[in-house]
Amino acid sequence: MLQRRWPDPATVLMTALGPGSRLWERAQGHPDALTVRLGSADQLAADGGLLVAAPVTVDLRQCGSLGLAGPPARVAGLARSVVAQLAALHSPAALEIVLISGEERLAQWSWLGWLPQLQPMRGQDCRLLLAYDGEQATARTDELTRRLEDGPLGPGWASASPAAAAAAAARHVGPRTVVVVDGAPGPAALHDTLARLAVSGSAAGIHLLCLTEAPAASPVSPLPMSYEAACAASAPFAASGVAAVLSGDVATGLQIVHGNGDGATSGIAGATGVSGVTGVSGITGATGATTTVTVDAVSAAWAERFARALAPLRPAASAQGGAFGGSDGPPTVPLPDSARLLDELGLARATPASLLARWAAAADEVPAGGRALAVLGAGPRGALAVDLAADGPHALIDGTAGTGKTELLRSFAASLAAAERPDRLELILVDGAGAGAGEGLRVCTDLPHVSTHLAATDPVRMREFAQALSSELKRRAELLDRLDFTAWHARPHHGEGGSGGGGDAADPGGTPGAPGAGSARVVAPRPPGDIDPPPSDTLHTLNLRAQRTASAAAAATRSRPFLPRLVVLVDDFDALVAPALGSPGRPAAGSVVRALEAIARDGARLGVHLVVASGRPDRTADTVAVERAGLRIVLDPRPLNPAHPGEAERPLRSERPDTAPAASPRSVTSTPAAAAAPGGDPAPGRGRLFRPEDAGGTPFQAGRVTGRIPRTATQRPTVVPLEWRRMGDPPARRPLRELGNGPTDLALLASALQRAAQSADAPTAPALI
Numbered sequence: 001m002l003q004r005r006w007p008d009p010a011t012v013l014m015t016a017l018g019p020g021s022r023l024w025e026r027a028q029g030h031p032d033a034l035t036v037r038l039g040s041a042d043q044l045a046a047d048g049g050l051l052v053a054a055p056v057t058v059d060l061r062q063c064g065s066l067g068l069a070g071p072p073a074r075v076a077g078l079a080r081s082v083v084a085q086l087a088a089l090h091s092p093a094a095l096e097i098v099l100i101s102g103e104e105r106l107a108q109w110s111w112l113g114w115l116p117q118l119q120p121m122r123g124q125d126c127r128l129l130l131a132y133d134g135e136q137a138t139a140r141t142d143e144l145t146r147r148l149e150d151g152p153l154g155p156g157w158a159s160a161s162p163a164a165a166a167a168a169a170a171r172h173v174g175p176r177t178v179v180v181v182d183g184a185p186g187p188a189a190l191h192d193t194l195a196r197l198a199v200s201g202s203a204a205g206i207h208l209l210c211l212t213e214a215p216a217a218s219p220v221s222p223l224p225m226s227y228e229a230a231c232a233a234s235a236p237f238a239a240s241g242v243a244a245v246l247s248g249d250v251a252t253g254l255q256i257v258h259g260n261g262d263g264a265t266s267g268i269a270g271a272t273g274v275s276g277v278t279g280v281s282g283i284t285g286a287t288g289a290t291t292t293v294t295v296d297a298v299s300a301a302w303a304e305r306f307a308r309a310l311a312p313l314r315p316a317a318s319a320q321g322g323a324f325g326g327s328d329g330p331p332t333v334p335l336p337d338s339a340r341l342l343d344e345l346g347l348a349r350a351t352p353a354s355l356l357a358r359w360a361a362a363a364d365e366v367p368a369g370g371r372a373l374a375v376l377g378a379g380p381r382g383a384l385a386v387d388l389a390a391d392g393p394h395a396l397i398d399g400t401a402g403t404g405k406t407e408l409l410r411s412f413a414a415s416l417a418a419a420e421r422p423d424r425l426e427l428i429l430v431d432g433a434g435a436g437a438g439e440g441l442r443v444c445t446d447l448p449h450v451s452t453h454l455a456a457t458d459p460v461r462m463r464e465f466a467q468a469l470s471s472e473l474k475r476r477a478e479l480l481d482r483l484d485f486t487a488w489h490a491r492p493h494h495g496e497g498g499s500g501g502g503g504d505a506a507d508p509g510g511t512p513g514a515p516g517a518g519s520a521r522v523v524a525p526r527p528p529g530d531i532d533p534p535p536s537d538t539l540h541t542l543n544l545r546a547q548r549t550a551s552a553a554a555a556a557t558r559s560r561p562f563l564p565r566l567v568v569l570v571d572d573f574d575a576l577v578a579p580a581l582g583s584p585g586r587p588a589a590g591s592v593v594r595a596l597e598a599i600a601r602d603g604a605r606l607g608v609h610l611v612v613a614s615g616r617p618d619r620t621a622d623t624v625a626v627e628r629a630g631l632r633i634v635l636d637p638r639p640l641n642p643a644h645p646g647e648a649e650r651p652l653r654s655e656r657p658d659t660a661p662a663a664s665p666r667s668v669t670s671t672p673a674a675a676a677a678p679g680g681d682p683a684p685g686r687g688r689l690f691r692p693e694d695a696g697g698t699p700f701q702a703g704r705v706t707g708r709i710p711r712t713a714t715q716r717p718t719v720v721p722l723e724w725r726r727m728g729d730p731p732a733r734r735p736l737r738e739l740g741n742g743p744t745d746l747a748l749l750a751s752a753l754q755r756a757a758q759s760a761d762a763p764t765a766p767a768l769i
């Protein structure tokens, strides 16, 4: 019975080779999860009888971390047996295994690389969870400590008492991590961190298996002496909750010691046997001080055979539910240093046909009133998208100078446009600080969804804009009456004109779904644009207006088939809230802010959404726009994937490396390390998305849309030799080189969108002013 519950090495191997029915039997919450068999000993049963060679086990959940000490070759045999049990009985969805060792032990641990539990499932930046040098060891420990910082003990986890750690560990739910530490390379500070992990790691489901060299306990070197020698050799071993010291002339016995988590040998006096040791289970009766456990050990060849048998196996998708990050779907992958929006949108070749197909599919599946779906960029599980209609209604982008706010707003606008027809979704763009040094949001005005662009430099125009925006809200409120936007669109007999839009026969004055003749903004189809650089500010604004007025007469004969959702995207919102002295738009900034705040207050019901970017969160924190933002994005230049050696060139390097970003006062992710950017240049566009019930946020790399089409040469496959010792490095990434003189992705997309809009007869809403 006990043999079956805690299988011996032969059964473990058969389970892997089969694969047998016991494979990965211990799911999260299994009573024997993380309980490992170290060997066997004769024991007294509860009824007083003798159990011959019954398993001796240790529950890692109780003891936190386990130390193994003895002559290296013997410890290796025991460690192989322990790790193999864990890998055979726990699926990769329930357990990940990490190795931190040194290059001299490469051959000894090479079998481990075959185990599926070594695959990075939480977005770690490596091919396998291995560390054979100082840099890899630092990367692995950083990944683990970050998890503790985000865990129940918070950033002060390292100084938490063992009792606090144990209490937090008892409450831990979710997958676990076992870190094998065997002669870790690197500086003393790393060993210190590992020792702290040995004490407190279990609070975040992290358990260490610390191996170290020591003389086998024997009359020549009594147990206390061997244990002291092991503690002196390894700080993580000394900090382990339970230690097993090999004993006997040929080190085939085992004695178990209860450490107290700080290196002291509290349990040593009574530890010549195994009885009464906290965290050690499977011993049902006192076995006396002289009992010796016969150790389980397997050879390197055994381990290689075992691991290769498991190598091709993966947990079924259904078994992964809830593991590693809480939701179903593909496992997490490391974030790239840069992302191309068109790739994330699945529109690498943005053609009118692909956009028409997308719009048609959206019309079939979306709820009444449509969506406002925007892909932000690359997330840990593929493209990261938000729906303002479902998740918003409004969004806020915080980030210091140069973190990529303007680019993210452009990508937001472009991906909103790719998801819906221009007659179902209208975009209004506001550059709160004028166009500034760059082009600001003006580069997006070729998207057929954009009805109006305001650069906040001309007070007269700004006031007109504020007034027109307020009138638009009023018009919508009157039109919808007491219904909200979705309910209004869902009404029966609503003259929406079907999913195809266009040609609706609703009477503009009489049908409830259509705007009253007096209040209707006319709809003007836009001619397709070209992909040349946009003309100068004034000229372009005039063009936009001319296009719309010229066709207004023709459009006036047509009723408005569909009240579109309206998204107002505002860059440099802080410059509107607190305009600089002497800035030309200063006299009218207040009126624009008030109009935007009205959207923040009432927009949700009217199908109007606000997306604001603020470079000075301290200035905008008290605004209604910020208070009502359900979606918050914090752009933070901290490189989550530090540059790795040999990386010749980082793609899409910031054009302004000298604008050293200061930690944002509201930045949720800002840490002392945030501004320092150790290990590489800050990566613009790196950020976190916070949804209302998501305190931790989802990291992402914003998709760039004003880059140019990549050279085909950079998209060819890269072939690199793989060696075990380099598997812990970040995967080699080929720097993306763009075609120097081609059109930008935004221009390509805008041109395709214009052609798609024309063939779908999906007119743009008329300009506000």
Ligand SMILES: Nc1ncnc2c1ncn2[C@@H]1O[C@H](COP(=O)(O)OP(=O)(O)OP(=O)(O)O)[C@@H](O)[C@H]1O
Residues within 6 Å of the ligand: 338, 339, 399, 400, 401, 402, 403, 404, 405, 406, 407, 408, 438, 615, 652, 653, 654, 655, 656, 684, 685, 686, 701, 702, 703, 704
């Ligand atoms: N997702 C991205 N990928 C690659 N490069 C980016 C990305 N986003 C921005 N950049 C680059 O970083 C630089 C700064 O971007 P951007 O102007 O959008 O930042 P910002 O936060 O709006 O700055 P500011 O507040 O000074 O206007 C630009 O050179 C831009 O090309």
